[in-house]
Amino acid sequence: MSFTELVKSCNDIKLYGQMNTKGEATIAKDGFFMINVYGNVTYTPVYCDMESDPKAGWTLLVTSRSMAGWNKDNILSHNEGTPTLNADYSILGKADQIKMGTSANVVQYRLEAGSPGHWGGVWEAPVDYSFTHNMNDQTNVTLVAKFGDWDYGPRSIGQRMPWIVEDPTLPAVLTTAERPDQDWYGTIVGSDLGLPAFQGTNAPWIQNLTEAPGAIWYWMRELAATDCEAAGSLQIVKSACDGLTSCTVQADNGLFGDPCRGVRKYLEITYNCVGPARSPGSPGEG
Known part of the structure; x- marks a missing residue:
């Protein structure tokens, strides 16, 4: 398998490296990359976070x-050719194709x-959940890291x-709200509906803490079958x-916990056997 066949996501680039001009893999840093999304014949420009998580892109x-x-x-594809942290942008329509590269039963967002x-977190969801779902029933998600109180x-x-x-007719476009017709806090992307009151603002996020945060980012990473580590295993x-x-x-999960639901796990131990310490002059010395 060639390098170009591997880079179907930022996580692939993190795992397999970035190609330099000599065709050698190097360590990737935050920035812009090209990935070959499943089912596409052309490469897609993306922005990758390579540095916040030492084990993941x-x-x-x-x-x-x-x-x-x-x-x-346009929530599925918005300014797709210019990935950025600083302006409105979306490749949400490619997310389900990207996660096709996982060998695990869960995906993280x-x-x-x-x-x-800040003011969010990392969640795990079943890999058969869709990033482009249009109902509020994908609720079997687990918060594995929390940003903020x-x-x-x-x-x-x-x-x-x-x-x-x-x-x-509703201002929420992409949301975590259960009933955006009643309360639409927890909304990632909203539409101003042409109303002056909404123009120039973010969708509402968390009441009294960060109601209009100025920017909201939505990321994903697919997991590999061995991409789990139980804290405290040593x-x-x-x-x-x-x-x-x-x-x-x-x-088993009862003893070590279940850090990545649905992923098959194993225990690997490296050990040294040593005898009891002996004091000077003890039997057997001389």
């Missing part, structure tokens, strides 16, 4: 800076508002994967085995 799906010009028709790493609620981020609102094994001549450790 994140593909930018949406930048929401205003509500001007957005609607249910990230939301942040105002500035990177916020709580789920009708005037905050909703506990569901962002979904596309197709009702053109201490668990040490507690079970240190000081013993033999031990048995059951590698």
